[in-house]
Amino acid sequence: MAVGVLALQGSFKEHIVALRKLGVDAVEVRKPEQLSGLSGLIIPGGESTTMAKLAEQYKLIPALKDFGISGKPIWGTCAGLIFLADKAVGQKIGGQALLGGLDCTVHRNYFGSQLNSFETELPAPPALAEIGGSENFRAVFIRAPAIVDAGPNVEVLAALDVPSGESGASSPGNEAEEKGQKVIVAVRQGNLLATAFHPELTGDTRWHSLFLKMVPKGGKADVPVKAVEESASLIRPFTDPKDLPVFRDASFLVFE
Ligand SMILES: NC(=O)CC[C@H](N)C(=O)O
Numbered sequence: 001m002a003v004g005v006l007a008l009q010g011s012f013k014e015h016i017v018a019l020r021k022l023g024v025d026a027v028e029v030r031k032p033e034q035l036s037g038l039s040g041l042i043i044p045g046g047e048s049t050t051m052a053k054l055a056e057q058y059k060l061i062p063a064l065k066d067f068g069i070s071g072k073p074i075w076g077t078c079a080g081l082i083f084l085a086d087k088a089v090g091q092k093i094g095g096q097a098l099l100g101g102l103d104c105t106v107h108r109n110y111f112g113s114q115l116n117s118f119e120t121e122l123p124a125p126p127a128l129a130e131i132g133g134s135e136n137f138r139a140v141f142i143r144a145p146a147i148v149d150a151g152p153n154v155e156v157l158a159a160l161d162v163p164s165g166e167s168g169a170s171s172p173g174n175e176a177e178e179k180g181q182k183v184i185v186a187v188r189q190g191n192l193l194a195t196a197f198h199p200e201l202t203g204d205t206r207w208h209s210l211f212l213k214m215v216p217k218g219g220k221a222d223v224p225v226k227a228v229e230e231s232a233s234l235i236r237p238f239t240d241p242k243d244l245p246v247f248r249d250a251s252f253l254v255f256e
Helices: 012-021 050-059 063-070 079-084 206-214
Strands: 004-008 025-029 040-043 074-075 087-089 102-107 118-123 136-141 146-150 153-162 182-189 194-195
Touching: 004 012, 012 025, 012 040, 012 206, 025 136, 040 079, 040 206, 050 079, 050 102, 050 206, 074 206, 079 087, 079 102, 079 194, 087 146, 102 182, 118 153, 194 206
Parallel strands: 004 025, 004 040, 040 074, 074 194, 087 102
Antiparallel strands: 102 146, 118 136, 146 182, 153 182, 182 194
């Protein structure tokens, strides 16, 4: 089983490291033909407008869409989440190509600029908790997006309570912030997983393990499709950012 990581820009190497730590054959993907034979794909964080432009330039958009439509699992982190969303607000002038498939509206820079990046701890959703480890996970938000609207077949895995006026997002599409509501930061829908934060920048590989559980081993993946659950336990107020994430142990890997 080989899992691809879209390697146009952004934090693809960190995802490759996490996958290899879990003993998975991880492959950098830059061309449409490199998708064939892969069992799953990660679209990393980075800058979604640039990533979309590069994907267009490399003629990857139709192949990426086909990959998702075929039912193979795709996990988008941060810019990857934006890329997977059916609708984005707060885009640059001229917009950007989206792969779509995730029945969500995403606000591209929900939490504000690079300076508004932060870390927090969030409760592990049941799907993550059953893998083991701590009852919380560390969520690193870097000029992060958030999901401001999700369809009925989208399962919410993590959400943040955003006090009114504190999101840093100024787009009129930001209804959740206007009403002082929660915003969604991790979801699953069929073969798609999406997180607004960066698990690949922490030492916790549970989100990668969760994604790998969605990857079919020979047959079809057993992916639950649940309705949105209004789970109060998943919602936490912001906590002060702690120390910065430490990314270690990549030196033993050789990248082609
Ligand atoms: N860390 C990230 O991937 C940031 C994504 C960024 N907000 C964008 O528009 O692409």
